[in-house]
Amino acid sequence: MNRLASFGRLRHVPRTLRSTRTVSCRALSTSSTAASGYNVTDSDIATLAKRHQHQLSLADLVKHGRPPLSEDSLLSSANFTLGLLPIRLARRIQALRNLPYIVVTNPNISRIYSTYVHSLSILLPYWHAAAEGHPIATLDEEIKFTNTLAELVATHTDTIPILARGFLECRRYISPPEVTRFLDEHLRARIGTRLIAEQHIALHFSSQPHFDPEASPTPCPEHPSFVGVIDTALRPATVVESCAGFVADICELRYGTRPLLHVNGEPDTTFASIPMHLEYILTELLKNAFRATIENKSQEPVVVTIAPEPPLPVTDIPSIKSPGSDRGQFRSDAIRPLDDNAPGVTIRIRDRGGGISPDLVHNIWSYSFTTFSEDDEFPGSDNGGGGGNDGLNAISGASAGISSIAGLGYGLPLSRAYAEYFGGGIDVQSLYRWGTDVYLRLKGIGKIDP
């Protein structure tokens, strides 16, 4: 069975894992926004970048209500999104512009820079209109706007590998700590920006006026437990099992063996989170665990422990009403702002892969180009490079919906960025010559009523 092809049918797997999709505009108007010729001025960028960048929370994503949204809520979501995105884009442009000249003129970096400027240019007309008292007020305008968002998401899909290649080419001109600092901030901001856009797109396609989840260019699951890209009843054990199966398949193809997986703790735990983030993280972590197990020639299984945090004694935890089967009802009253003390889940991945040598342990969080020497081939280059033939590195390439890393060693720092984005984190503890324990801490969104 070709597992990769059948992936699309699995519930929690984002469609974009299959390939980088081009924008499907069946339900959207085919005219792109009229502002592709809009000139972004320095003053635009400076003004926008000065404004406060909203710290995105899971609550923001659900505050417009549970799908299917009514027209009013949909417009509210559109305007909320419009209020955030140009500021975020401007700040990214500002950050890029402050890199050394020789770095930004590198063809790869320059390409990303242009893409950001273009994205801002297609949003600015809406921004200026809203500033003059004309927010998005009709369904037609909302369709055009959402179309713009879809274009934005699609054109920025490959940002990370292109940036990575660019920085690698520039390694003589910019120090690893500087690049790390830039990338840490950039990738974290990018997570939020994409999430805002993808959430609105998903809400659009599951709203009352436009109900058509199939047509969404980004994940838009239909199950009622979903609020846009958030699954309020996500069962981490299911994600672990599906990702592990996927990784094990690749191992079998590449190495001829298939490490065992054992899940313990409380596998039936569910909590509210974003499936595509969790899938990315778990795929990366399981990839590391499985590869180490195979290379260490161990027969021991990789053991994943799922530990839900105990419910808090605090009485005013916000509650989210459980999903009803009737999708036709508008349930905006069900969502309340995020409580910072929402109990989460800790997932421990324990392997017998021999651990990480103490000399290398401090390197695991750096973006891999920092460990390159002058003579190294670029990984993931057309010549095949170091690790380019490795099937496991190709997995990162397959998860193109998030980023196609193609063996560039961004997996751990990027996973950590995802985990930390909503207040979680990842810790790695090595027992050299025995194995490694990885602790993935995830924050929840609030108590879910039975």
Place this chain on the structure above:
Amino acid sequence: MLSNALRNARKSRTLTASPIVLDGPWRASCVPVASPMVQTRAVNSNQAWRPVRVLDEWVSKEARPISLRQLMVFGRSLTEKRLIDSANYVRTELPTRIAHRLRDMQLLPYVVVRNAHINDVYNLYYNAFDTFRKIKEIKTLDDNDRLCEVISANLKKHLTVIPKLAMGIHECEGLVDAKEMDQFMNTILKSRISRRVIAEQHLSLTETYNSPYFSPGAKLSESDFIGEVFIKCNAKNVIENCADTIKKIARSINPPDVKIPEIRIEGHLETSFPYILSHLEYIIGELLRNSVQAVIDRHQTHGSPDEPPPPIEVTIAEAPKHATIRISDRGGGIPRHELPYLWAFSKGPLSQQRLRNLNRVPRMAATMQELSVEDEAELGRADLKTPPYQSSLASLTSRPPDLRLGMGLPLSRVYAEYWAGSLELHSLAGYGVDAFLQISRLGNKNEQVITRASMDAL
């Protein structure tokens, strides 16, 4: 501002400086021993004025760090000359290190050093400093014997330091910046370990030299100690011994129907390394104590009485340069409200509880007053092969597991990091805790001393 009692006391001495007032100036030539104006002691005790220039002189000297390996090498080829060298090293190193800590204490907020317990420690240290700095160069074995007597006496006197400091810290909760107090505690405890190691190593070497069985250059077997350093600490044996002790204590204090969890050991069971046995036993003891208590507590609330509680799993991993010991329990993890204070000596809202518990530790209350005679026997070195239990650690180690003092983890970390190792904890909330103790196997890493230079640089 001063009471009449103080003024009268002062009149009886010849003074060159004006009396100290809270916010008055003091002459550069004198600094007072802090006199606490608390009800528990006579106001005019400890009024000795000591010249600060002497302290300044010693503070400007750097501490000379040593490694376990050096301790061992020193002992392997023990001659009279080496013993005298060791004596002179101790003679100058001790007052240097004490001087640094005295200066630290003098710079602490007034309200802290005024606390009765902290003040006791301050005075103990000052007297020790005074005593050691006056010792002249050691030239003969007789000189050395006299030095050893002084060292012994001091070690005994200072047994009370840890509980006093702990109580002082808890009592000062809320009066001063918690971070500053933690840093102070870490520094002073690290230094204390260093001084005791140096001192006890020398005592032990002297005893070896003086023993009828000793001949210079004799080869020591691997189960031997070189002074305090156990040449081949076998991790599995140490863990098993600690586990037995902890389980026995837990069995004795819990009702018979409560099941005690099993402690399983797996991994590289032959792992061994040179270490100071009592340090290792303390750390492992604290970790196992925490795990056992957590598992028992959790099993009573969440487990079924027919089933045994989940076992505690200890894994030993041996690498060329270091060994790692992982202790994994399913005791429910660390409650969220305790996490911020896990590694701190100041416990925030939990301080009052810990203070009460400190008063309940057997013999700790006793050590607050006069030290009882029975301690002397424990310090005796009748048996060369097995060093005696360090009394200060012994009273802590033998306390019941449910007596939580709030010091175990931070103090264990001080010990672990002392020989360039590390101690980390990962909690799976609602499930359990994994503790990771990393130990350098070669013993050639220098002790991590805090010098004034590095402190001022912080």
